[in-house]
Structure formats: C-alpha cells, structure tokens
Amino acid sequence: MTGTTHEDSFTEDYWRDPHETLARTRETSPVREVEFETGPTWLVTRYADVRAGLTDERLAKDWRSSLPEEERASAPPGLPAPMSHMLTSLDPPEHTRLRNLVVQAFTARRIAELRPRVEAVAAELLDALPEHEPVDLVARYAIVLPMVVICELLGVPEIDREEFARLSTVLIDECPEPEMVLASTRMADYLEGLVAAKRAAPDSALLSALITASDEGDRLSDLEIVAMAMLLLMAGHETTAVFITNSVRALLADPAGLDRLASPASAPSLVEELLRWLSPAINASLRFATEDLEIGGVAIRRGESVMLSTGGANRDPAQFPEPTRFDPDRDTAGHLAFGHGIHRCLGAALVRLEGEVGLSALFSRFPLMRAAADPADLTFRRSVHVHAPRTFPVVLGPRTEPGE
Template sequence: MTGATQEDSFTEHYWRDPHAALAGTRETCPVREVDFEGGRTWLVTRYDDVRAGLADERLAKDWRSSLPAEERASAPPGLPAPMSHMLTSLDPPEHTRLRSLVTQAFTARRIATLRPRVESVAEELLADLPEDEPIDLVARYAIVLPMVVISELLGVPEIDRDEFARLSTVLIDECPEPELERASTQMATYLEGLVAAKRAAPDDALLSALISASDEGDRLSDLEIVAMAMLLLMAGHETTAVFITNSVRALVADDSARERLARPESVPSLIEELLRWLSPALNASLRFATEDLEIGGVTIPRGASVTLSTGAANRDPARFGDPEVLDPDRNTAGHLAFGYGIHRCLGAALVRLEGEVGLAALFNRFPRLRVVADPADLTYRRSVHVHAPRTLPVVLGPRAGG
C-alpha cells in the first residue's frame, strides 16, 4: 500500500503528553506522514518497524545520500558545520572511521571511573538545597548534575557551564532558525578555542584524549573534535537532565518503585525500566530514504525523511506486556531508549550512571520529596526530541533521619 497521509502532526497535545499522542498514532496509522519542524516526515511507531529502521542501511543520516550520484558532491549538507560533522549526521564509511576514533577516547573504563565524582557532585548539590521551601528541581539539580559531569569530562572550565546549558537547550528545542544558528556558532566558536588550548597544553580530560586518538596515523580533525564535543554537551547533558526530571515525577507517584533506590542491587533494573518507560530521546534524529522502500506495509519514496519513534516503540504492547505500567521487574531487554545498530548512543553508560547516582542520592537523602505544582500548571519544552517540564517545583522535605 502507499499509505494514507495525515495532516495532524506535533501539536499542543503532543507537547503535553507525547506518549498518549504516539500511542494513538501507533494504534491507528503506525506509519504515516506528518508535519515536522517546518517540513514533512514519515513517522514510524511500531517496535518491529522502528528497530528494523534503525539498522536499515537504506535509511541514511546524510540527506545527500538520497540524491543521484552525480548530484551528491555539489549538494550542501543539511546542517551547518560543525553539526554536519556530528556522528548523528554521518553514514559509513565516514561514520565508521569517526566512531572508531572517538571510541578510543570515550571508553567504558573512563565512564566507570566517574562514579565517585558523580556521587560527590550529587551530594554537593543536595547539601545546598533547602528542605522546607519550594525549589525548581530542574534548575537546581536535574540540569546542573549532568552539566557539571559532562563539562568536567570534556575539560570545560566551570565559569562557562551555565552558558553551555543555555545554548544546548536552544539547539535541542524548537526555536527560530536565526536563534538556532547563533547558538550553534557561539558554541562552536568557544569549542574551537578550547580545542586549540588543549592541543597546546594537554590534560587528562576527554578533549585531550580525542586530540590524541589515532588509528594507523589517522586522527580527528579539529572540526571533527569540535563536532563531537558539541554533540556530547548537547546529548550528554540534555537527555540526562530530562531523564532525571521525568524519573522524579514517576517515582514520587510510585512508592514501591521509589523504595528500590535504597537497595543498590535493585537500582539497575529500575533504571532500565525507567529508560524504557520514559524514553529520554523520544524520536531518533531524521533519516532519509536512499531508495523507495516499504516500512510496515507503507511505501516510503526515495528522498523522504523518516522519523523512527523510539518512545512509541518502547511502549508497543506487541513487544512489552502492559507497556503503560512502570514495572521494574519486567524483562526490559531490547528496549530502544539508546537506539540500535551502528548509531546506538555512544553515551549510554554515562546516562545510566548519572541516572543511578542522581536519583538514589536525591531520594535516599529526601525520601519524602513531593511535587508541589499541579500537573495542569506545568509548561513543557517544545521539542520533538525530548519531553520534560521546563520547571518542576518540589519541596524536598526533611532529610533522611531528620
């Protein structure tokens, strides 16, 4: 079949409750064309279709791959540099080369050694928070924790971190094109200077490791290093902040799940279920059909953009029983919170670590934390990529043992 198109798209209903909106799409028209960031895209929502799409070589990240061979060389990239040089914008063989070099620096061992520092940062932040007056948990904790961690990991000076947090939000959220371009240019310009400084005076941070990474003489260019640093600052900070914020809301409403945070052996399974249930990145970045292809019985024409919804896939009842229920005892194997295939999230281990440490530290210190805002009064970020309230007013309550 060619597939019916739908004129409705990412509307106010989606901004407030994307899981409900995506569930409706999955049930009624699981592969359909919708309005998306000023254009059109084919939205794919069933688990089997999304997982297959994430690994399908015919769905390219660089839109130029969908052009006839004679037109590709002269076509401009879909995004300005350095964003066009990010891993999320590249296909093999460029992607293969870049990921291989980056993996040498961004290792599991490097992430594992961060646990004591993440614990220390969480405790420092919580120690400064008042117990008995409303605070915005987003601004005071959920954003700050991952920004401090990713900045220290990369080697970004403390004085610049608030500005990085602001710029990364602009780059993730829906905003006018001129504002997006300004934010991208500002972040890139700063990182270019930082890379030059690290090249002149290397340290133990990740940027220096990226500069020194090589494979048989091949090295990352400064543009590629800046692109990777920008991606890590955006994705590493934003997805974790969103994950912590939404997890707090879920755990406040679920005593049984929240109590697992006091038992270290129970925390990893809780985190995996929260990742499935919340899907910090609701939709994978755009892909482009390099030929006519069929997804879920629908023909996608060559050159069309495709959005694979990991959020919808992770709540597909055909894959997970009672998917709307938060169940830390379920088998979450195969969830797509970090994608699948060659573009699987490079920072998955870091998100897991910050989620485990950040949530356990918060609720173990403040077991009676409560949200003091009516859900109807919350305003949400307008982003097709992430979903979270802009602010989350809470009262932490007395500290444990107090």
Template sequence: MTRAESFTEEYWRDPHAALAWAREHEPVRAVDFEGGRTWLVTRYADVRAGLVDPRLAKDHRSALPEHERATTPHALPAPMSHMLTSLDPPEHTRLRALVTQAFTARRVAELRPRVLAVAEDLLAGLPEDEPLDLVARYAIVLPMVVICELLGVPDIDRDEFARLSTVLIDECPDEELARASAQMATYLEGLVAAKRAAPDDALLSALITASDEGDRLTDLEIVAMAMLLLMAGHETTAVFLTNGVRALLAAPALIDRLATPASAAVLVEELLRWLSPAMNASLRFATEDLVIGGVPIRRGDSVMLSTGGANRDPARYPAADQCDPDRDTTGHLAFGHGIHRCLGAALVRLEGEIGLSALFHRYPRLRSAADEDDLTFRRSVHVHAPRTYPVVLGPRNRE
C-alpha cells in the same frame, strides 16, 4: 488526528498518548515537520528494523543523485553537520572509534565514586524548605559537571550553555538555531586551541592528540565531537532525572527500589523504557524506494523513528503503559540500536541510578511544588520534559 495535528501543544504535554494513537491507527504516518513531510514510525518491530537499515541514511545528500551530492550543502549548520548523529559510514565509523573506548562499561563504572560525590555536593547545597527548580539546580548540573570533567572542559557558564543546548534540541527558527550553533562553536574552538597549547589527560586532549598524530580529524570534526558529547552528555540524563522524579512521586511505592544499587539499576532500566529520554531518533533519509510497515517510502523521503512509541508498543512489552520494574526490559530502544546507538548509555544509567538514589535517600519527603497541569513542557520532538520542575525537598535524612 490529521497530519497537521501531529506536533501540537497536546503532543508536547503528552507525546505518549499521541504515539499510542498513531501506533494503533497509522503506525507509519505522514507528519508535518520542519516545513515538509516526514514519515513517523511508531511500532517496535518497524522502528528497530529502521534503526539498522542501511537504506535510511543520516545525511540527506545520500539520497541525491551522485552528481548533485558534492555541490549540495548539508541541511544543518556547521559544526552540527559534522556530528556523529549526522554522519554515515565510513565517516561515522572513523569518528566513533575514537571515542568509544572512553564510554565502555568498565571505564564508566570507575566513575561511580566521582558521580556520587558530585551528587552529594549538589544536594548538600540545596534549601530544604522552600521551592526550587529541580531542573536547573540538580537535573542539569549533575550530568553537566560529570561530562565536563570527562572531556576536560573547565568551569563554564552553565546557564548559558544549557540555554544554547536547549535551542539546538528544541523547536526553533533556523536563524536562532544557526546563531546558537555558532556561539557554541566559537567557545569550543577557543577551548580546542587552549588544549592544544596545554594538553591534559582528558578526552578532548586525546582527540586533539589523535588528530595531530595523523588520525585525520579536522578541527571542525573535533569541535563537532565536543559539542555532541557536551550536549548529549547532559541533556538525556537531565531529562531522565527530571521525569524519573516525577514518575516516582506519582508511584511512591517504587522509591524503595532505590535502596540498593542492584535494585536501583533494575528500576532505572524500566524507567528508561517507560520514559524514553530520547523520544524520537534524529531524521533519516531513504536512499532508495522501500517499504516500512506496509507503507511505500520514496527515495529522498525523511523518516523519523519513534523510540518512545516503540518502547510502549504492547506487541513487544505487555501492559507497556505501566511502569513495572519486574518486567523483562530486554531490547528496549531508549538508547537506539545499531551503529548509532547512544555512546553514553552506560553513563546515563550510572548517573540515573546515583542521581535518583542520592536524591531520595537524602530527602525522603521530597514533594512536587506544582500541579502537573501547571507545568510547561519543551517543544521538542527529541525529548519530553518540563522546562522547570518546582519541588520542595523537605527535611534531610541525617543518616
């Protein structure tokens, strides 16, 4: 495998095979990404260390000489440039503190009845005996409804929003990325204005109130936060639900693990490790010369830390390519590590557990309506998932 062969159709279809090769033969390797060289890091120990290394910054300007930083534009269009995933301390610390309390384990646990009700409502409206796209009809909609309610976002054009979100996460031309970012920002700017005029008790209004009371949030920061939470709040779970169903249909003996919330939670944790809904962390930039896995990294170089590669590292998890709910999953990196660890980890776990359990309980004879070889996969280094996943639900469980 050469540098130029890193992100190909073979990678989009089976990134774990490509990451396994890299982990064994070239664990810190140069890859072509977005027109330049990036260092792809695939071993668990190196990835985990990199996720907390302050010398790896999210803003590329941190690697520039100080006199150039103020006049150099951000690599991403606004408001993406102001998302938590693009910021370093102290800006990151200030903004993250404003939303952390909304995603504590206790507060997320209180959402269980509502998430279950949403799942059951969605499933009740699906046809039993004809093929349907599980992605569009269930996997995307469940987490989108939940995150919209949490933020206080009214009903939106979900198909259009999902399309824009996919553009912002998948590989696409810079012009299309900028256009999608602007379209989503325009919608959210209007929503912020509406919430300022008529606030409610949801998270978006709380962010606006904090800003108005002097917490130094600009409207751009509020829009960026809302965009990140809406995108991350449904994308990761949608990918996990889709791939979780595929995994369970391929290993039906594991479906029994969904029988109780406790055993389902254990299964979900192993599926999170094994599937890695976020395959690679967003880029970081070396602010000084350093060494990763014995490879010299120069100041200004970009680094991609592969959580998907790390989670299947046999040096950390024996027989790592096997999905084994009885294993110790401690320390998996499905949600990252350190200050940028996923804010919504508890929510993804809850939606994953309820989403899979409710689906297989109501439709125990669920089956795929497509061969795996016929699936078309998203071209994204961040997530691995089919664009559509046709299934036939089969007869409902009448219990």
C-alpha cells in the same frame, strides 16, 4: 531538526504527554506522514518497524546520501557546521572513523570507574539545596549533575552553565532557524577557542586525546573535533537531565519502586524500566531514504525523511505486555531508549550510572520530597526529540544525612 507538524499530530496535548499521541498513531497509522517546515516526514511508531529502521542501511543520516552520486559533492549539508559534522549526522565510513576514536572512553568499565565522582558531585549539589522552600529540580540538580560530569570527562573547564544549557536547549527544541544558527555559532566559537587552548596546554582528558589523535595523523580536522565536543557536551547532559527530571516526577506520582533505589541489586532494574517507560530521547533524529523502500507496508520514496519513534516503540504492546503500566519487575530486554545499531547512544552506560546515582542520592537525602506545583501548571519543552518540563519545582523537606 526543528519544525511543526500537522495540528492533529503534535498539538499542545502532545507536548504535555506525547505517549498518548504516539499510542493513537501506532494503533491507527503506525507509519504516518507528518509535516515539518522542511517538508513531509514519515513518523514510525511500531517496535518492529523502529528497530528494523535503526539498522536499515537504506536509511541514511546525511540527506545527501539520497541524491544521485554526481550531485552529492555540490549539495549543502542539512545542518549548519559544526552540527553537520556530528556523529548523529554522518554515515559510514566517516561515522565509523569518528566513533572509533571515542568509543573506548565510554565502555561500561570506564564509566563504572566514574561512580565515586558522580556520587561526590551529587552530594555537593544536594548539600546546597534548601529544605523547605520550592526549588527548581531541573536547573539546580537534573541539569547540573550530568553537565559537571561530562565537562570533567572531556576536560572542559567550568563554564557558564546557565548559558550553555540555554544554547543546548535552542539546538534541540523547536526554535526558528536563525536562532538555532546563532546558538550553534556561539557554542562552536567557545569550543574552537578551547581546542586551541588544549593544543597549547594538553591534559589527560578526552578533548586533548582527540586533539592528539588529530595531530598524530588520524585525520581528525578541527571542525570534527569541535563537532564531537559539541555533541558529547549536549548529549552528555541533555538525555540524563531529562531522564532524572521525568523519573522524579514518575516516582513521586507512584512511589512503589522507591525502595529499590536503596539496593545496588535492584536499582538497575528500576532504572531500565524507567528508561523504557519514559524514553528520554523520545524520537530519533531524521534519516533519509537512499532508495525506494517499504516500512510497515507503506511505500517510502527515495529522498523522503523518516523519524523513528523510540518512545512509540518502547510502549508497543506487541513487544511489552501492558506497556503503559510502570513495572520494575518486567523484562525490559530490547528496549530502544538508547537506539539500536551503529548509532546506538555512546553514553548509554553513563546515563544509567548518573540516573541511578542521581535518583538514589536525591531520594535517600530527601525522603519526604514532594512536588511544589500542580502537574497541570507545568510547561513543557516543544521538542520532537525529548519530552520534559521546562521547570519542575519541588519542596525537598528535611534532609537525611548520608549514613543515617
């Protein structure tokens, strides 16, 4: 969803550091109405309210669920196809059916088996980077690593990564609706052609498996296949790219936790605290009230939209003591970086793996890396869903070869 909010909610200060704005909102008006182009939305920022909202069946992903039953069939979807058929836009039973078709591809065991390949991709990318001149870590590493991995997992051939990343950014960031529709159409056209090619010449990857499931009677339409592929491709690189970029920024500013990356025993706890502290998906996509209800004592009317802030929840002092302090030793159990409930991120294990491998490989190869730009000079994406700089120039410094 794209849009603008009241200027006292989503200002330039918010785009640069949303956590300060979310903290003020959580303290003064934890369930607050903000204004989008599509209408008012309730922003929810307290941990208890957000966690409860993520599992509340009265908050639907498809806005049509809030309409009287006789009006639903004729109402248009809230997003253009195929985005309207993504898991993130659906409720049970459609959501359950589609999720069950892909969930086995993202189990912790299967993702763990990808570690050698993720390590190899990271090494190849790092080998190609210059040592002593500024390099954009976003474009040359943080985006490319997860994109290569998710494309291989799905069976998508190497594509124009720069163009694909641009289209994905348009669909996630604040962009005019015509631009969003055009980006969705271009990405869908590419994937429709790919589905046809895979049907003619299947392989062992996930996209062919989805096509086979459809052909064997699991009632998966071509539109649903394209929507699933689009979602997995977008989510499969966006979240990890944002996470790696912001984690590097955080660790360069406060290197106290860097020694943990070298240890397989301690790296996971560092990654979990980075996930809590940074919240790669800072606000969940919209939900819609299917009946009158209350959130945090605030009345929400049927049909009104609700945005649950996982970033606000993950820095709620009621759940995490001294939440603004980065502490790899803290108990991060229950953090909501990947959501909660039936819409919990399918790729959580993959993000963890790529984050751990990507950060460990980068800092072990370039231990003297430094930022090449003043933080005040960075420009940030205008997105209510993710928070990240558009570019992040660094000077990597002399490399340490693997095994040294």
